Amino acid sequence: MTATRAALPPLAARARQVGSSPVRDILALTARPEVISFAGGLPAPELFDAQGLRAAFERVLAERPGQVLQYSTTEGDPQLRAAVAARLTARGLATGAEDLLVTGGSQQGLTLLATALLEPGDVVLVENPTYLAALQCFGFAGARVVPVPTDDDGVLPDTLEELVVRERPKLLYLIPTFQNPTGRTLPAERRRAVAEVAGRHGLWIAEDDPYGELRFEGAHQPWIASHEAAADRTVLLGSFSKVMAPGMRLGWLRTPAALRRSCVVAKQAADLHTSTVDQAAAARYLADRDLDAHLARVRSAYRDRRDALLAGLAAALPPGSTWNRPEGGMFVWVRLGGGRDATALLPEAVRHEVAYVPGAPFFTRSPDPASLRMSFTTHTPEEIREGLARLAKVF
Incomplete structure (x- = not known):
């Protein structure tokens, strides 16, 4: 005789309504070492003391x-x-x-x-x-x-x-x-x-x-x-x-x-x-230790990486694209020209072994489908240039 098994109580409404972070999901998709990822806001591990x-x-x-x-x-x-x-x-x-x-x-x-x-x-x-x-x-x-x-x-x-x-x-x-x-x-x-x-x-x-x-x-x-x-x-x-x-x-x-x-x-x-x-x-x-001396080395490396990203965006992105020039931090904000949708293009980017984060999930209302976030901290200037070459093929 099979015992009757009652259904379990449901999850809390908040657990059903709050979704997973798209950034974390993208990081899982791009964990392969051959992928050059501009997606994660990750510090450069080789710079850890x-x-x-x-x-x-x-x-x-x-x-x-x-x-x-x-x-x-x-x-x-x-x-x-x-x-x-x-x-x-x-x-x-x-x-x-x-x-x-x-x-x-x-x-x-x-x-x-x-x-x-x-x-x-x-x-x-x-x-x-x-x-x-x-x-x-x-x-x-x-x-x-x-x-x-x-x-x-x-x-x-x-x-x-x-x-x-x-x-x-x-x-x-x-x-x-x-x-x-x-x-x-x-x-x-x-x-x-x-x-x-x-x-x-x-x-x-x-x-x-x-x-x-x-x-x-x-x-x-x-x-x-x-x-x-x-x-x-x-x-x-x-x-x-x-x-x-x-x-x-x-x-x-x-x-x-x-x-x-x-x-x-x-x-x-x-x-x-x-x-x-x-x-x-x-x-x-x-x-x-001297944390400020360590930070000076980190900032110098990140500045070079930001500059490498900014220098290559014009050639990599479609005509009409715009981007900002942050004075620090880890991110550049991009808006694609030509009516392109950053979310729709991401699977093609991953097939070209490069990734970014679409901007739409960061918006509470009225998301901008053309926007995307690019992090410049994780890769060397040489890797950034190669990543941009791959993106150019996507766009």
Whole structure:
């Protein structure tokens, strides 16, 4: 006799409604070594300071193994928090170690922020286009995501204020410096205007800054968090993934006091704390090595790679195409001419052993089918030139 088997309860609605990241899916399709991929926003692995990091891990494991292999506090390693605070202060944003929470990459910081702030139905304003994983995060929180119109410099403050008045959002999410996916940087005067809008109308700002230390040229722009109008309502998210190593999964939140404890409690519920040994090694690395000297080498290599990409785009892309020239970061934003659809052309590109990310999935509304994102960090200038030659055959 066969036992009756009842159907299992359904998945949560949010799990059914939030899709997989197209970027991660494309990376899986292009994992073959013969593919030259402009798709992933990946740091160059040959530029990792593997020797320095190995020495840091060896030292902390030799000197205090019982401590670094044990559970630790949710807020994070005190030495690491102090080092991050010192770097932020030196760059013009006065910060104490007590202002910081160490996270599993800045991605977890965004999740903690959404957990602490957002109820289902709350409105979140985002740039259009914006970071895909942020859209996933807000989708899991049940938020209603509303795009803010942008131009080549980022969000338009006057339009932002109109949306704030109409939509009454709880949160504004921005990547002001070398934005993902567009590579653009919000000018200083717009940063001030955004801070003043938040101050006048009462909303939180999530200022995501994973790329800010990858500036090749031009002047550093002040953080939105540094403006008095938004100082008590701006959460600054940072990461060691682009400047040290993404595999360590280390990031941080700089939070106003009113939000800090809620983020700590959310992290306790998520994972108790970030890896103790990784935090200790990162703190040791920052004490023993010169991260700024390492970053100078990384920025020099990335500048050469950006320049190689920019130099070859005119010959590779169809007539009428346009692209920007970022002053740093990892991405160039392209719009194909001739009415071409970047998503439709991607399978043909993969057949030619080259890849990029179509721009359409980064948009909350009104996607631009002609747009695409190209990352220049992973390949050498020679590989970039070969990749562009392959793209020319596709286009």
